[in-house]
Amino acid sequence: MSDLTTRDSAETPDHGHGPTTDGDGTDLARPLFTGPGALPAADVPHRPRASDVNPKAARRVERQIAAMFMLAVLMVILFVIAYVGIDPYTMAYVPVLGEVGAQNAALGFTFGLGVFAIGAGAIQWAKKLMPDVEVVQERHTMTSDAEETDAAAEQFERGKEESGFGQYRLIRRTLIAALALFPIPLVVLLRDLWSPKNGGFGPSPSEVLSETAWTEGMPIVTDGTYVKIRPEEIPVGGLVSALPENINEIQEEEHNLNARGKAAILLVRMEPDEIRSQQGEGWDFEGIVAYSKICTHVGCPIALYEHRTHHLLCPCHQSTFDLADAGNVIFGPAARRMPQLPIGVNEEGFLVAKMPFQEPVGPSFWERG
Amino acid sequence: MSTVEKVGGSVATYVDNRTGSNRFLARNLKKVFPDHWSFMLGEIALYSFIVVLLTGVFLTLFYKPSMVEVVYDGSYVPLKGVMMSEAYASTLDISFDVRGGLLIRQMHHWAALLFIAAMSVHMMRVFFTGAFRKPREFNWIIGVTLIALGLAAGFSGYSLPDDLLSGTGLQIARGIIQAIPIVGTWGAFLLFDGEFPGTEFISRLYGVHILLVPGLILALVTVHLMLVWVQKHTQFPGPGRTNNNVVGYPLMPIYMAKAGGFFFVVFGVITLIGGLVTVNPIWIFGPYTPDQVSAGSQPDWYIGWLDGMLRIMPNWETVLFGYTISWNIFLPAVVIPGIVFTAAALYPFLEAWATGDKRDHNLLDRPRNAPVRTGIGVMAITFYFLLFIGGGNDIIAITFDLSINSIIWFLRIAVIVGPPIAFLITKRICLGLQRRDREKLLHGYESGRILRLPHGEFIEVHEPLTPKERAVIESAVEAYHTPLPAAQKTDANGVRNKHYRRQNLRAKLSHWFYGDAIVPPTYDEIEAGQAHVAHDAAIEAPLHEHDVDTTVMVPFHGGILHTEGEPATNREQLEERGGNL
Numbered sequence: 001m002s003d004l005t006t007r008d009s010a011e012t013p014d015h016g017h018g019p020t021t022d023g024d025g026t027d028l029a030r031p032l033f034t035g036p037g038a039l040p041a042a043d044v045p046h047r048p049r050a051s052d053v054n055p056k057a058a059r060r061v062e063r064q065i066a067a068m069f070m071l072a073v074l075m076v077i078l079f080v081i082a083y084v085g086i087d088p089y090t091m092a093y094v095p096v097l098g099e100v101g102a103q104n105a106a107l108g109f110t111f112g113l114g115v116f117a118i119g120a121g122a123i124q125w126a127k128k129l130m131p132d133v134e135v136v137q138e139r140h141t142m143t144s145d146a147e148e149t150d151a152a153a154e155q156f157e158r159g160k161e162e163s164g165f166g167q168y169r170l171i172r173r174t175l176i177a178a179l180a181l182f183p184i185p186l187v188v189l190l191r192d193l194w195s196p197k198n199g200g201f202g203p204s205p206s207e208v209l210s211e212t213a214w215t216e217g218m219p220i221v222t223d224g225t226y227v228k229i230r231p232e233e234i235p236v237g238g239l240v241s242a243l244p245e246n247i248n249e250i251q252e253e254e255h256n257l258n259a260r261g262k263a264a265i266l267l268v269r270m271e272p273d274e275i276r277s278q279q280g281e282g283w284d285f286e287g288i289v290a291y292s293k294i295c296t297h298v299g300c301p302i303a304l305y306e307h308r309t310h311h312l313l314c315p316c317h318q319s320t321f322d323l324a325d326a327g328n329v330i331f332g333p334a335a336r337r338m339p340q341l342p343i344g345v346n347e348e349g350f351l352v353a354k355m356p357f358q359e360p361v362g363p364s365f366w367e368r369g
Numbered sequence: 370m371s372t373v374e375k376v377g378g379s380v381a382t383y384v385d386n387r388t389g390s391n392r393f394l395a396r397n398l399k400k401v402f403p404d405h406w407s408f409m410l411g412e413i414a415l416y417s418f419i420v421v422l423l424t425g426v427f428l429t430l431f432y433k434p435s436m437v438e439v440v441y442d443g444s445y446v447p448l449k450g451v452m453m454s455e456a457y458a459s460t461l462d463i464s465f466d467v468r469g470g471l472l473i474r475q476m477h478h479w480a481a482l483l484f485i486a487a488m489s490v491h492m493m494r495v496f497f498t499g500a501f502r503k504p505r506e507f508n509w510i511i512g513v514t515l516i517a518l519g520l521a522a523g524f525s526g527y528s529l530p531d532d533l534l535s536g537t538g539l540q541i542a543r544g545i546i547q548a549i550p551i552v553g554t555w556g557a558f559l560l561f562d563g564e565f566p567g568t569e570f571i572s573r574l575y576g577v578h579i580l581l582v583p584g585l586i587l588a589l590v591t592v593h594l595m596l597v598w599v600q601k602h603t604q605f606p607g608p609g610r611t612n613n614n615v616v617g618y619p620l621m622p623i624y625m626a627k628a629g630g631f632f633f634v635v636f637g638v639i640t641l642i643g644g645l646v647t648v649n650p651i652w653i654f655g656p657y658t659p660d661q662v663s664a665g666s667q668p669d670w671y672i673g674w675l676d677g678m679l680r681i682m683p684n685w686e687t688v689l690f691g692y693t694i695s696w697n698i699f700l701p702a703v704v705i706p707g708i709v710f711t712a713a714a715l716y717p718f719l720e721a722w723a724t725g726d727k728r729d730h731n732l733l734d735r736p737r738n739a740p741v742r743t744g745i746g747v748m749a750i751t752f753y754f755l756l757f758i759g760g761g762n763d764i765i766a767i768t769f770d771l772s773i774n775s776i777i778w779f780l781r782i783a784v785i786v787g788p789p790i791a792f793l794i795t796k797r798i799c800l801g802l803q804r805r806d807r808e809k810l811l812h813g814y815e816s817g818r819i820l821r822l823p824h825g826e827f828i829e830v831h832e833p834l835t836p837k838e839r840a841v842i843e844s845a846v847e848a849y850h851t852p853l854p855a856a857q858k859t860d861a862n863g864v865r866n867k868h869y870r871r872q873n874l875r876a877k878l879s880h881w882f883y884g885d886a887i888v889p890p891t892y893d894e895i896e897a898g899q900a901h902v903a904h905d906a907a908i909e910a911p912l913h914e915h916d917v918d919t920t921v922m923v924p925f926h927g928g929i930l931h932t933e934g935e936p937a938t939n940r941e942q943l944e945e946r947g948g949n950l
Contacts, residue, residue, distance in 0.1 A: 136614050366550055
């Protein structure tokens with residue numbers, strides 16, 4: 001019996017399966033196990049199920065459950081057939097879902113339904129055929145009793161005495177010092193997570209972040225096709241995503257996209273009198289202005305430009321900048337204006353950078369100032 | 370004894386000789402678990418985590434965590450010949466060239482979404498029912514940690530395919546790390562091996578995603594379940610259920626079948642969704658490049674509130690002594706989430722301290738019986754959902770043709786004003802429900818049966834509560850707690866109370882927590898009330914039967930239905946008839 005009791009143990013527990021006075025449970029489709037661990041809670045209301053009192057209903061449930069398990073078997077077979085038999089590139093039309101990959105849908109459907117059927121069968125079994133009489137178990141508080149607590153304290157004290165932890169002050173203090181320093185190598189080891197590959201100490205992070213691939217006279221090329229741009233190719237209201245001419249060479253050399261992530265710019269052309277202000281005198285070229293494409297908030301590339309208002313909207317967090325007004329922030333979470341790239345044309349008539357960016361592009365950082 | 374039983378028996382003995390397993394089984398096979406639909410939420414979380422693990426192992430067999438640029442040569446035609454990282458190319462291969470690969474990838478993603486969703490709703494259940502109270506505070510902290518780890522697991526996984534969308538997410542993460550004062554810039558450089566995107570981050574994140582985070586989750590889940598096992602599950606109030614017992618079904622066979630079966634149900638549903646519903650179609654977004662982005666970029670749902678906070682934050686930034694502090698990023702992305710998770714983890718201790726409640730609680734609270742806690746919970750949910758709306762503000766602006774600026778301004782105000790309003794409304798609703806419960810305990814429930822008395826008065830017959838309902842509502846008596854007494858500046862002997870300020874704060878908090886609660890009736894009053902209702906109902910019932918002869922129409926006078934000279938109540942009428950109906 002141990003910790004299992006009924007709330008009302010004076011009376012014969014009512015299993016809720018109708019009259020049980022005859023004691024042999026003949027009114028049940030299946031006799032209830034009445035040993036320890038199955039004692040019902042006396043005052044929990046309970047109504048017998050059809051499968052408890054009607055052998056026919058019980059057998060029906062049995063068939064249902066078996067059918068679900070058979071369905072699982074069938075689905076596994078169909079899964080293998082679908083894996084082998086359906087061409088992976090066939091598309092199929094499924095109502096509601098539309099065009100789907102036939103094999104993927106078939107694999108998911110057969111496997112999913114099969115697994116589901118196993119679970120549904122097991123749950124149906126538990127709900128319909130296993131006893132649904134709630135039983136009671138006593139709880140015990142988590143607290144140890146006084147005797148155990150005393151014993152623990154005594155053991156601890158004894159251990160402390162035997163080790164002499166309280167007695168040897170020198171040992172204690174040096175141990176604490178040793179353990180306090182122990183994690184330092186683990187932290188120091190992380191230093192080379194960023195290592196200048198040439199072995200020496202390279203530029204600091206803030207120096208790296210403050211430089212881009214733009215240099216004086218660097219021709220501007222379109223993003224994607226990498227062709228140099230003549231001013232007359234950009235219509236008023238037009239927007240061009242652009243990069244420095246040598247961007248692909250840098251990428252080849254560095255094997256990464258870092259330079260691209262900083263150097264990307266937008267060229268926008270407006271009527272020269274629409275430009276209300278710029279970050280520097282004459283940084284435009286006949287109404288063409290160049291601004292960094294990397295948002296000063298957290299660094300998303302920006303490409304949503306409304307040519308009537310000259311507003312630039314970041315798709316990530318909706319910071320809005322006014323390119324007719326020195327790229328200043330007019331709304332949203334970004335704190336700083338978009339850096340402007342001074343541009344002009346070279347002797348061949350192509351757009352070039354007049355000088356590098358005069359402030360770091362991209363999101364703020366501690367050392368930026 | 371059949372052969373199977375013989376073999377089973379000798380296996381059991383073999384294992385027992387070496388592990389003592391029979392002792393464990395004898396104690397635990399009959400272990401009782403209470404039944405309630407909301408107890409399945411944690412199960413869903415556990416099972417979806419198992420599915421995540423299983424599908425994740427499959428994915429590691431094909432995925433290549435490398436940012437080396439390759440030319441795609443798989444069977445997805447639109448991207449043929451495009452330069453991309455190996456990570457992205459191998460994810461495309463999983464999606465198009467490994468049979469069932471897309472199914473497993475989508476199952477992995479759906480199961481991860483379900484894992485976090487189930488954990489969140491499970492957390493709400495635990496919070497609103499007070500299941501985190503003594504002795505279960507440790508398990509609450511583990512649970513909060515698991516949700517944080519779930520977010521980390523989700524975000525790190527979302528970032529691995531190296532498609533345009535996931536790369537944008539990483540770019541934002543880099544911006545956030547960089548915004549942490551003092552250590553941020555170096556932190557970002559160490560994590561990314563220099564600048565963003567670099568070439569190392571995907572492989573570093575891979576280790577975090579497949580080893581570190583799942584390892585921690587697995588360890589904590591194990592402890593979480595062991596504690597549930599040892600402490601026994603809480604139960605809702607009901608007939609026969611007390612703080613000192615568990616009423617429910619035994620592990621063997623009921624819960625083995627139910628919970629085991631439910632694992633397959635969850636597995637099956639995830640598989641069906643994974644096979645039939647597309648999630649994260651990375652082939653549409655294209656490979657990541659730091660100078661491109663798609664409009665309408667959205668993170669997975671569980672990151673939405675964090676992204677929303679980042680979106681609605683005003684653009685504060687200060688430069689101090691030549692150093693930049695990006696409040697606009699650091700506050701919403703680091704400080705506030707830190708406060709939210711810390712406050713959530715500490716809540717059980719704050720509540721216990723404020724209420725001075727040191728009792729064990731194995732019987733769950735009905736949310737209405739803890740109006741302040743319920744209010745706090747709804748406040749947190751309101752906060753969350755407003756931020757979640759913020760995370761999708763561009764989608765909302767387009768869908769409903771609203772100005773994005775107005776949405777952001779609305780949210781900036783609502784996120785501060787809305788939660789307290791939600792708190793007040795919730796608390797009032799709880800108190801109203803408490804009053805109704807009190808009515809029910811004293812006067813029974815309104816049966817909906819309208820009775821016309823002989824003199825024409827219409828009354829609604831009240832019936833006594835069913836035993837089950839009564840047991841549930843009666844739990845208000847145990848849940849009720851008077852506030853702590855006000856702190857005294859000096860004691861009886863005029864000695865100054867050194868702890869006055871602390872005690873005063875505590876008394877005030879306690880008053881705030883318990884002060885407005887409706888005093889429930891005592892057990893005696895309930896007994897008397899229910900007996901009274903039963904008695905009245907018994908009287909009213911036959912009168913109704915016998916009333917067929919009465920045909921007198923009684924005029925309605927300003928709401929008082931009574932004709933002079935006629936009995937005003939059943940009781941009077943009964944007495945007039947000498948007790949005979």
